[in-house]
Amino acid sequence: MLLAAFGFGGIALLDPDTSVWAFVGGFTVMTVGVGSCGTVANSLILATAPPGRAGAAAGVSETSTELGAALGIAVLGTAATAVYRSNMADVVPAGPAAETVAAALTDPNLVDAATSAYTGGVTAAAAASAIVLLPITALTAWALRGSPRRTPAHHGHPETQG
Numbered sequence: 001m002l003l004a005a006f007g008f009g010g011i012a013l014l015d016p017d018t019s020v021w022a023f024v025g026g027f028t029v030m031t032v033g034v035g036s037c038g039t040v041a042n043s044l045i046l047a048t049a050p051p052g053r054a055g056a057a058a059g060v061s062e063t064s065t066e067l068g069a070a071l072g073i074a075v076l077g078t079a080a081t082a083v084y085r086s087n088m089a090d091v092v093p094a095g096p097a098a099e100t101v102a103a104a105l106t107d108p109n110l111v112d113a114a115t116s117a118y119t120g121g122v123t124a125a126a127a128a129s130a131i132v133l134l135p136i137t138a139l140t141a142w143a144l145r146g147s148p149r150r151t152p153a154h155h156g157h158p159e160t161q162g
Contacts, residue, residue: 088117
């Protein structure tokens with residue numbers, strides 16, 4: 001989770017003139033963090049489920065992953081769009097260019113403003129994500145501080161536990 005927060009933090013520091021590779025780097029760090037967190041969470045869920053409920057636990061885990069991803073995209077996309085529209089309201093009256101960056105980029109006179117507004121939206125969403133992830137990371141570390149270190153292969157099989 002900390003890696004994801006650092007990746008989001010790196011994205012939050014970008015500006016319209018930053019190389020695309022800086023974005024790719026931040027995004028890569030963020031996705032490695034999210035992927036690692038998902039793997040550990042899934043393992044924790046399956047390791048703590050009774051053997052007879054492993055299928056249900058896997059289903060709940062997968063559903064939670066999909067729901068979380070969809071909600072995250074929706075919330076962050078909405079936040080980024082709101083910032084974009086707010087920034088463009090100072091440049092263009094209501095219309096397609098004020099609504100979407102794709103429409104704004106069709107007008108050569110709006111490319112700089114649209115790029116700046118879009119980057120502002122993305123960096124605002126990334127900053128909010130980093131800020132939210134930091135206390136969640138600390139809370140998760142605190143909550144798991146005394147959890148047993150079992151593996152799914154040994155769970156529920158007394159003959160393999162020592």
